[in-house]
Amino acid sequence: MNGSIRAKAIVLLATALIVSADARAQLASAPDTIGARVQGCATCHGRAGEGSRDENFPRIAGKPAGYLFNQLQNFREGRRSYPPMNYLLAYLHDDYFQEMANFFAAQRLPFAKPEHNVTTAAATTAGEQLVHRGDGTSGIPPCVACHGPRLTGIQPGIPGLVGLHSRYISAQLEAWRAGTRHAKSPDCMQEIAARLTEAQITQISAYLAAQPVSDAVLPAPQGTWKTPLSCGSQP
Amino acid sequence: MKQLGWWGVIVTFVLVFAGGFVSYFWLPSAQLNGPRSAFEAFCIALGVPQAAPPSTIVVDVAPPSDVILTHNLLQPSTPQDIGHGATLAIRCTPCHGPTGISFADSPNLAGQYAATIYKQLRDFKSGVRSNAIMNPVAQALSDTQMQQIAAYYASRVRPVESRVAADPPAIVKWGAPMRNIAPCGSCHGSEDHSAASPWLSGEPAAYLRAQLYAFASGARTNDINGQMRAMVRGMTPTEIDWAALYFAGSTGAP
Amino acid sequence: MMKPAVAKPMPLLALAIALWCATGSTGTRSAAVQAQTFLGADQPLAQVIKRGEYLAYAGDCIACHTQHDGQAFAGGLPMVTPFGTLYSPNITPDSQWGIGNWSADDFYNMLHTGRSRNGTLLYPAMPFPAYTRVTRADSDAIFAYLSSLKPVHVPNHENELRFPYNNRSLLYGWRALYFKEGEFKPDPTRNAQWNRGAYLVAGLGHCATCHTAINALGGSSDAKAFAGGLIPMQDWYAPSLTLNREAGLGDWPIEDIVGLLKAGTSPRGAVYGPMAEVVHNSLQYLTDPDVRAMAVYLKTLPEHQAANAAAPDGATQVSASVLAKGSAIYQAQCSDCHGTDGRGKPPGYPPLAQNHSIEMQSAVNAIRMVLNGGYPPETAGNTRPYGMPPFAQIMTDEEIAAVVTYIRISWGNRGQPVTVGEVNPLRQAPLFD
Numbered sequence: 001m002n003g004s005i006r007a008k009a010i011v012l013l014a015t016a017l018i019v020s021a022d023a024r025a026q027l028a029s030a031p032d033t034i035g036a037r038v039q040g041c042a043t044c045h046g047r048a049g050e051g052s053r054d055e056n057f058p059r060i061a062g063k064p065a066g067y068l069f070n071q072l073q074n075f076r077e078g079r080r081s082y083p084p085m086n087y088l089l090a091y092l093h094d095d096y097f098q099e100m101a102n103f104f105a106a107q108r109l110p111f112a113k114p115e116h117n118v119t120t121a122a123a124t125t126a127g128e129q130l131v132h133r134g135d136g137t138s139g140i141p142p143c144v145a146c147h148g149p150r151l152t153g154i155q156p157g158i159p160g161l162v163g164l165h166s167r168y169i170s171a172q173l174e175a176w177r178a179g180t181r182h183a184k185s186p187d188c189m190q191e192i193a194a195r196l197t198e199a200q201i202t203q204i205s206a207y208l209a210a211q212p213v214s215d216a217v218l219p220a221p222q223g224t225w226k227t228p229l230s231c232g233s234q235p
Numbered sequence: 236m237k238q239l240g241w242w243g244v245i246v247t248f249v250l251v252f253a254g255g256f257v258s259y260f261w262l263p264s265a266q267l268n269g270p271r272s273a274f275e276a277f278c279i280a281l282g283v284p285q286a287a288p289p290s291t292i293v294v295d296v297a298p299p300s301d302v303i304l305t306h307n308l309l310q311p312s313t314p315q316d317i318g319h320g321a322t323l324a325i326r327c328t329p330c331h332g333p334t335g336i337s338f339a340d341s342p343n344l345a346g347q348y349a350a351t352i353y354k355q356l357r358d359f360k361s362g363v364r365s366n367a368i369m370n371p372v373a374q375a376l377s378d379t380q381m382q383q384i385a386a387y388y389a390s391r392v393r394p395v396e397s398r399v400a401a402d403p404p405a406i407v408k409w410g411a412p413m414r415n416i417a418p419c420g421s422c423h424g425s426e427d428h429s430a431a432s433p434w435l436s437g438e439p440a441a442y443l444r445a446q447l448y449a450f451a452s453g454a455r456t457n458d459i460n461g462q463m464r465a466m467v468r469g470m471t472p473t474e475i476d477w478a479a480l481y482f483a484g485s486t487g488a489p
Numbered sequence: 490m491m492k493p494a495v496a497k498p499m500p501l502l503a504l505a506i507a508l509w510c511a512t513g514s515t516g517t518r519s520a521a522v523q524a525q526t527f528l529g530a531d532q533p534l535a536q537v538i539k540r541g542e543y544l545a546y547a548g549d550c551i552a553c554h555t556q557h558d559g560q561a562f563a564g565g566l567p568m569v570t571p572f573g574t575l576y577s578p579n580i581t582p583d584s585q586w587g588i589g590n591w592s593a594d595d596f597y598n599m600l601h602t603g604r605s606r607n608g609t610l611l612y613p614a615m616p617f618p619a620y621t622r623v624t625r626a627d628s629d630a631i632f633a634y635l636s637s638l639k640p641v642h643v644p645n646h647e648n649e650l651r652f653p654y655n656n657r658s659l660l661y662g663w664r665a666l667y668f669k670e671g672e673f674k675p676d677p678t679r680n681a682q683w684n685r686g687a688y689l690v691a692g693l694g695h696c697a698t699c700h701t702a703i704n705a706l707g708g709s710s711d712a713k714a715f716a717g718g719l720i721p722m723q724d725w726y727a728p729s730l731t732l733n734r735e736a737g738l739g740d741w742p743i744e745d746i747v748g749l750l751k752a753g754t755s756p757r758g759a760v761y762g763p764m765a766e767v768v769h770n771s772l773q774y775l776t777d778p779d780v781r782a783m784a785v786y787l788k789t790l791p792e793h794q795a796a797n798a799a800a801p802d803g804a805t806q807v808s809a810s811v812l813a814k815g816s817a818i819y820q821a822q823c824s825d826c827h828g829t830d831g832r833g834k835p836p837g838y839p840p841l842a843q844n845h846s847i848e849m850q851s852a853v854n855a856i857r858m859v860l861n862g863g864y865p866p867e868t869a870g871n872t873r874p875y876g877m878p879p880f881a882q883i884m885t886d887e888e889i890a891a892v893v894t895y896i897r898i899s900w901g902n903r904g905q906p907v908t909v910g911e912v913n914p915l916r917q918a919p920l921f922d
Contacts (some may be wrong), residue, residue, distance in 0.1 A: 003487035030826070030837030030875055037837070039826060040864055042874020043883055055375070056326045056884070078558050082863065083333045083920040084325060084879050091769040091866035096873055130377045174368035175329050179339030205367075315886070318913035322881050333920070387917070395649060 013225045032057075040088060041100075049104040051112065061110075064167040064219040065098070066156025070184065070233050072097040079182040107110035111163040123199075127207025128199055137197045143204070144180035146227045146234075151211065153219040157233040161215060166209035173201045184232030189230070270484055297456035300363045302354045304430040304459065309349055312386035320387025330368070335391045340441040346393030349385040351433040355457075356381040363459040375385035404477035406470065414469035419478065422462075431459070440483035447475045526690025534633065541634025544627050547779075548620070548693040553577045563587075563641040568614050569722045569919075572707065573650035575614045578870035583640035588632075596632040597625055602670055608915055610660040612648070613667070613707060615658025622688065626817035627745075638704075641720075667708035682778075686786030689779060699727040701764065715790050719853065724918035725762040726853040728846060731790040737845040738787050746784035748836075752773065756835040759865040761858060769866035803898040803905040811906070818888055822880070831900040837875035842900035852907040855893050856915050859884070873885035886912045 030036050041049070061066060075085040076092065089097075096181030113132040129135075131151070134142035144151065146158055153160035161169070175181035176193035183189060196204075227234060263276040302308070324335070327344070331337050335345030346350060358364040359373035360381075376384070402408070410418040422432040435443065449455035450467040458464055467475070545551070554577045556565045563580040565752060584591040588596065588606075595606040603617035604610060609615055623631075653659060673692055675684040690696050701709040702718030709718070721828065730738060738746060741757065748755040753768040760768050772780065820829065826834045831842035833866030841847050847855050862879035886909040893912070897904025 028834055030834040034873070037873055037875045040862055040878050043862075043878035043880055078698055081333055081338065082325070082329055084881075087861060088331075088864050088876065088879070088922045091765050092864055092874070093867045099873065114466070170368045170371060171329060178330055178337075178341045179329050180332075180337065180341060198365070201367035204372070205371075235385070314910070315913045318886070318916040323918040325882065390917075 034099055038100055038103060041104075044084075045104075046109075048107045048109055050177040051111040052165075053112075055130035055173075056168045058165075058168050060104045061109045061165055062218060062224070064153055064155045064157060065101040067159045067233065068101035068104055069094075069097050070157060072101060073193060074183065079184075081180060083160045086206035103104045108215070108216055110189060111217075114163075114212055115166055115209040124207050124210065126200070127203035127205075130204050131207055135195075135200070138197050140192060140199070140200075141228050143208075146231075148220055148225070151208070151216065152217050154234075155219050155222040155226055156235070157231075158219070158227070160219060161208050162211045162213045164209060166205040169208055170201050173205065174198075176202070186230060186232050188229040193212070246328035247481075254291065265370045281452045296451075298363060299359050300354070300457045300459070301356045301361055302431075304350065304354070307355055309385065312349065312382065312389075316386040317390050319380075320383035323376075323384050324387050326372070327384070335388050336394050337439065340439045340445075342387040342438055342442045343394050347388055347434055348431065349382075349389035350431045352385040352388055353381050354431045358418070358457040364455060372416055393434070403481055404474070406474040407478050407481050410466075411469065411474075416469050435482040437484055438482060440479045443479035443482055444475060447479065451475070464471070490846050491856060510816070516888045534574070536632045537630050539575045539634075540627075541630035541632065541637075543774070544623075544693060545634055546629050546771050546774040547689060548623075548631070548695070549767060550580070550631075550768055552770050553614075553919055554580050560641045560643070562635065562638060564642045565643065565646050567646075570649045570707070571705075571721055572654040575612055575647065575648045575650065577614075578645045579643055580635055581638050581641040582636045583642050586636060586639060586644050591632075596635075597628040600628050603668060603670070605663065610657045610664070612650075612657075612660065613663065616695040616698045618668045619692060619698055621668075621670050622692035627693075657769045659806065663706065663708060666706070669711075673804065682785055683777065683789065686782035686784070689775075689783050690786050694783065696730070700730050707717065717849075717851070719851065720763060722914060722919070723763060723859065724853065725813055726848060726849075727763070727852040728851075730787050730852070731792055737849075738784075738790075740790060741788070743788065744783065745785050746787065747777070747780050748870065751777070751780045751868070753865045753868050754836045754874070756840075758839045758844055759871075760838070761852070761863040761865065765863070765866045768868060774866040779882045785877035801905070803894075803903065805806065807894055807898060810817050811891050811894055812898075814888070815891035815893075818884075818892040826877075831896065831902075841896045844902075845898065847896055848904035849903040850905070852893060852897065852904070852911055853915065855897065855904075856889065856907060856912050857918065859889050859893055860912075860915060861920060881916060 004203065035048070039047070041060075044052060044054070045060050049059065049061035051057060053059075068200045071080065072089055072092075073094065074080040075082065076089045076097075078086065118119055134140045134145070143161065145163050147153055148158075151161040172181060173193050173196065176187075176190045177196060179190070181190075193201075244416060259280040260273055260276050264273075270485070293426045324331075327335075330341040331344050335347075336343045355369075356373050356376060359366060359369040360376065362370060373381075404467075406416070407419045408409075410416040419435070422429040423435050425434075425436070428434070445457065447467050447470070450458060451462045451466060451470065456464070551561055551569065553566055554564050556563070560567055562579070564577045565855065566577045568575045568577065579587040581587045591606050599605055599611070600617060600620040600623050603613070603615070603621070648655070673688045676687070679687075697709070697714045699720055700717060701714050702716065703709050703721055715730040717727060719726050732818050745755040745757055748760070749760060750768065750772045753760045753773070775783075809810045815886075826838040826869050827841050828838075831840060833840035858877065859880040860879060862877040864876040865874045867874055884892075889911050889912045890907050894906040896902065898906065
């Protein structure tokens, strides 16, 4: 009688230990990676920054790390106003921003297909003129002068302009023109956007969004070319 | 008695002719851009329509807005519309501010009439009103979404009027009747307003000025029946500046 | 003996010089001068200032007295209330707009009685009903610290309160109902650690200001202190710190409470919304013994037995279709981080099972987390926080109601279902101003 009770007790105890060990083993921690930490960005910017079908959210994968860092700072400091971003970033610090920026800058992901353009051929031609040759009479430099001959951007702080939705581009240009988006001074994009007319903004946005992208499009290394304007975001 | 009678006749005739001269010739001639001849003055006084004055009339070839303003233009908004509008309006915040009050020269939307916002969104979508960013933004919105955004912004608190109660400038207070310019308050009044005429107080001065110039030049064409264009065409640049500054809440001179 | 002609103006001159000295010079009085008025000679000023800085962290003064893009303690932060908008004043030692002409007595009286230097009654947006408990020595230390800051010459913004709330004499009535003046009196039946915790929580920490329900007059009842409440205008719910079913610290180990308060994260959950600000700007700077004392005190807050009665089973009130929808959304969007079993991967991905913030009576926080996501604050104890993404722009009200219902009733959670009518209004809640 005693032996069988003892045996049952031992079996019971052993089962309990195994079960509880099992339970403890299942309660793992979240992966200790930066990728696991930035899932807070996933619903808008994609799991690895590839963007989403929603045209309001830009692709951030493969952008220069310095540019992404500046934007994270701009949202935290209020130079860019967008409540969901201002809220998410309010209590995070610069060193963590750098880590996040480095993560997304290092992502190499396929681009979405360029936009099926709904604008006229004349507008696209005008856009191409502005992007590649600027407008001397209005003092508008060509976009390629800073953003690169293939619009890839350049490290550390100038982003590429291909692979973005036209609505996002025109929103940012208009925000600079209206004075609601700021960058660190000297804010050269504000200077340039202030000289653009609305029609020019539409043309530029439509042209850029229609450009084909190859997955080899990466920001050029720092110093590949000299920018005509001095900008607070680009040393 | 006979003398009085003759005098009476003479005086009556004199009064009739003097009155007739004043009413039918002198006063009409005294108008700005007045008639070129006495005959024209007489005809104007009788109300005969004249030939069109020369050249500075802008012939309107832009298509009118397809928004017909009736009292039931908008569905009555429910509280849930405001919630949906809040989420939709997140994408508007980069230019129009987190609470509908812009930090720069884009217009404030907080507290704007729902019908106004709805009409402008419809006009941006159809292209009757043209703006580089608003046209693509509005094209992506359905009618229901526009109504929800309008309901949301209409429910927001207006920017605080910081203006010390100052006397409005003459162009705002009286308009300019001889130039067919009504006082602004006749449509944009704070006590009552005509359909979809926007609330103006607290809007950025640069925005108001830009819109007035756009109406004056005919670049903006979505005003109902061309009323704004007709009026602003007759305003001087100084008057435009005064009006913009007044509604923006400034007490200073342009 | 001076000639009469010269002697005549002398008394006037002496008086003028005396007055000039008494009113202080054009700039701020130096902290050294301040120190003389209230310190004993045995405490070095630098030490007092350091202590004052620490206590200012504990009181989280900087949160209200600083604008988003403004200089620290220079005031101007708009605080929207149901009565209108209040603007915090400049508390740098500026002689015109700040506290440069204040004395330590003035400062203590302000904290203790809720009256400004000139006798003006303060609006209780300044939580003097809590700060009244601060001791004289602590008040002096905070004053020394503030006086040591660089003065910022920024004018104070006029309050914009609606009639009749713009009439300060109404505050006499408010104070009669809701303000009990008095420094903290240690409880002799409790030990030093408990008393320290009580002093911090009820005094400088002013936790009850948010964690107690506020009525229409902007006051709160002592009987309901710490029992939780919706923060007006901000639309976050400050959970009860007493009940077991809500924030329910009764079953939390002290370590977890300390972790939550000091690092902003714990195996049971992390801080978001207004509490993220509190941890970031205030609690993370407190010492471990102080935070532990606060945890000890909080764990002894009396439970409200009546509310602890068994809740109706939420699961029985949910239709099968809502449950299925919620479950499908959960598997697709949430289970990667929070686990199919709701246990998460703490501390990075918090558990939802038996998470009091999820199952408590108010669904506001659970809904807002799904709508807006969030990152816990970066603190010394959590230098690389894990973030939750926002779903407001990709989920409909029905989907959010379904998934929040699902997590509130699953895995043994005792929460109630939520409706679309609860989700929708929170889309307008202010996110960041």
